[in-house]
Amino acid sequence: MTAYLKLDHIDKSFARGGTVSEVLKDVSLDIAKGEYVSVIGHSGCGKSTLLNIVAGLTEVSAGGVILEGRQVDSPGPDRAVVFQNHSLLPWLSVYDNVRLAVDKVFAGVKSRAERHAWTLHNLDLVQMGHAKDKRPSEVSGGMKQRVGIARALAMEPKVLLLDEPFGALDALTRAHLQDSVMQIHASLGNTVIMITHDVDEAVLLSDRIVMMTNGPAARIGEVLDVPLARPRRRLELVTDPAYLKCREAVLKFLYERHRFVEAA
Amino acid sequence: MSVTALKSPPTPPRPTAQIVPLALPRRPARPSRAAATARTVAAAVVPPAIVLVLLLGLWELLCAGPGATLPPPSTIWQESYDLIVNPFFENGSQDIGLGWRVLISLQRVAIGFGLAAIAGIVLGVLVGQSVWAMRGLDPIFQVLRTVPPLAWLPIALAAFRDSNPSAIFVIFITAIWPVIINTAVGVRNIPQDYRNVAKVLRLNPLEFFLKIMLPSAAPYIFTGLRIGIGLSWLAIVAAEMLTGGVGIGFFIWDAWNSSRLPDIIVALVYIGVVGFILDRLVAGLGAFITRGTTA
Numbered sequence: 061m062t063a064y065l066k067l068d069h070i071d072k073s074f075a076r077g078g079t080v081s082e083v084l085k086d087v088s089l090d091i092a093k094g095e096y097v098s099v100i101g102h103s104g105c106g107k108s109t110l111l112n113i114v115a116g117l118t119e120v121s122a123g124g125v126i127l128e129g130r131q132v133d134s135p136g137p138d139r140a141v142v143f144q145n146h147s148l149l150p151w152l153s154v155y156d157n158v159r160l161a162v163d164k165v166f167a168g169v170k171s172r173a174e175r176h177a178w179t180l181h182n183l184d185l186v187q188m189g190h191a192k193d194k195r196p197s198e199v200s201g202g203m204k205q206r207v208g209i210a211r212a213l214a215m216e217p218k219v220l221l222l223d224e225p226f227g228a229l230d231a232l233t234r235a236h237l238q239d240s241v242m243q244i245h246a247s248l249g250n251t252v253i254m255i256t257h258d259v260d261e262a263v264l265l266s267d268r269i270v271m272m273t274n275g276p277a278a279r280i281g282e283v284l285d286v287p288l289a290r291p292r293r294r295l296e297l298v299t300d301p302a303y304l305k306c307r308e309a310v311l312k313f314l315y316e317r318h319r320f321v322e323a324a
Numbered sequence: 325m326s327v328t329a330l331k332s333p334p335t336p337p338r339p340t341a342q343i344v345p346l347a348l349p350r351r352p353a354r355p356s357r358a359a360a361t362a363r364t365v366a367a368a369v370v371p372p373a374i375v376l377v378l379l380l381g382l383w384e385l386l387c388a389g390p391g392a393t394l395p396p397p398s399t400i401w402q403e404s405y406d407l408i409v410n411p412f413f414e415n416g417s418q419d420i421g422l423g424w425r426v427l428i429s430l431q432r433v434a435i436g437f438g439l440a441a442i443a444g445i446v447l448g449v450l451v452g453q454s455v456w457a458m459r460g461l462d463p464i465f466q467v468l469r470t471v472p473p474l475a476w477l478p479i480a481l482a483a484f485r486d487s488n489p490s491a492i493f494v495i496f497i498t499a500i501w502p503v504i505i506n507t508a509v510g511v512r513n514i515p516q517d518y519r520n521v522a523k524v525l526r527l528n529p530l531e532f533f534l535k536i537m538l539p540s541a542a543p544y545i546f547t548g549l550r551i552g553i554g555l556s557w558l559a560i561v562a563a564e565m566l567t568g569g570v571g572i573g574f575f576i577w578d579a580w581n582s583s584r585l586p587d588i589i590v591a592l593v594y595i596g597v598v599g600f601i602l603d604r605l606v607a608g609l610g611a612f613i614t615r616g617t618t619a
Contacts, residue, residue: 115520115524116523117520117523117524134523135520135523135524135526136524136526137524137525137526139524140524141520141524143517143520143521145517147515147517147518147520147521149518149521149535149536149539149540151539151540151542151614160525160535161525164525164526164527164531165525215524215525
């Protein structure tokens with residue numbers, strides 16, 4: 061069986077002023093349709109680079125990304141990204157930020173009225189319909205990130221790429237948004253790759269957790285299956301032995317075998 | 325006994341204390357808003373008015389004596405009464421109100437500055453977007469922008485063989501540099517996030533220009549336009565003094581040649597006020613268009 065999304069022996073190195081620094085070394089991963097995969101690792105291990113490679117924003121040095129049997133090497137709406145710092149355009153309203161994406165992706169497919177309805181539908185999906193006429197500067201950080209998710213979802217991407225989507229949020233808002241993402245994933249069945257540095261978040265949301273070794277030349281150290289049934293409820297999981305076991309496995313990987321060494 | 329005595333007195337004042345402050349502020353709320361606006365207007369107008377009166381008084385004192393080289397305000401008011409009171413009179417082709425002269429100068433500025441704005445934004449985008457355009461053009465721009473506006477005038481006169489297009493060219497060449505440089509900085513400072521959004525959405529170059537680049541760089545562009553309009557207004561007065569014609573600059577030169585000092589001073593006030601209005605117009609337009617771009 062061929063994978064829906066295949067990362068095939070990806071190498072990435074940056075050359076700057078004669079010195080070549082290897083960031084990623086021989087990263088291979090098969091992701092099934094509808095799967096939720098988290099990539100976790102210490103900062104500087106190249107996980108954001110990996111996401112940018114899948115998004116097509118960064119070129120690979122060797123290897124390739126294959127989506128539905130076709131190689132992808134440039135960015136496109138089939139791999140929508142939710143950026144860490146929301147990246148909403150501040151001069152557009154919440155509605156227009158999503159509408160810009162809808163208009164571009166469904167230009168010849170949907171009528172004007174349909175695009176309007178689809179924009180509102182996606183804003184409602186992240187519970188942001190009430191603030192559609194506000195500008196990004198007028199809503200909170202969590203709300204901005206919701207709009208960023210709505211914009212990505214509105215492109216009907218084959219793969220949704222989340223780059224530390226909740227990293228800049230406070231703990232309560234983060235939990236709230238994680239629940240929203242779980243709900244959306246349950247109802248739409250998106251294929252998701254999420255970059256994170258939060259162990260609980262990774263275990264709570266993912267079907268599989270990809271653990272990266274420290275850079276330079278980071279590799280996939282381990283891949284952990286998370287055998288928890290969905291829907292998952294954060295309160296029930298707190299004492300769930302399977303949850304705790306997964307959590308322990310990730311923590312052990314990060315803090316025992318691949319402890320982050322400053323200026324390694 | 326003591327307990328009941330303590331309990332009973334606090335209860336009656338409570339309701340009265342709550343009702344009184346609620347009833348009071350409601351009634352004066354509306355007149356106080358008008359008073360507040362009057363107060364802010366007064367705060368903006370009264371201090372400069374006082375300073376102006378003081379300066380005029382000082383000027384009057386200094387220039388009232390028989391040996392004074394410059395006319396005092398009272399003399400200006402008497403001798404240039406028609407220029408001050410009626411900006412739009414017409415007593416023949418050369419004897420027209422200062423309002424008309426300012427409009428003629430403004431027309432030249434409008435053409436020259438308009439061309440400079442368009443060309444400046446286009447060149448600025450080019451320099452901001454393309455590394456090679458920057459490497460090739462930026463050093464040349466940096467040298468050319470230090471050339472004083474009037475130094476271009478002889479070359480313009482030689483090329484166009486007419487005073488009006490020469491004056492417009494001087495405006496153009498004066499105003500274009502700040503527009504180019506600020507636009508280029510604005511384009512270079514477009515956050516990588518916005519570029520990534522554009523890439524993921526596969527915006528074509530025109531869509532990127534209209535939907536990302538212009539709005540993102542707009543605050544910088546308007547800073548350049550604001551500097552440019554100020555320089556244009558500086559340059560047109562100087563250029564008209566040399567090229568002749570009917571603008572406000574030529575009026576000053578003409579008045580100097582016929583020793584009408586009061587007229588020159590009136591013209592200076594006109595130039596200052598018009599320059600101030602132009603600056604505020606561009607700044608207001610910029611604030612209106614770029615509202616919300618900083619988040």
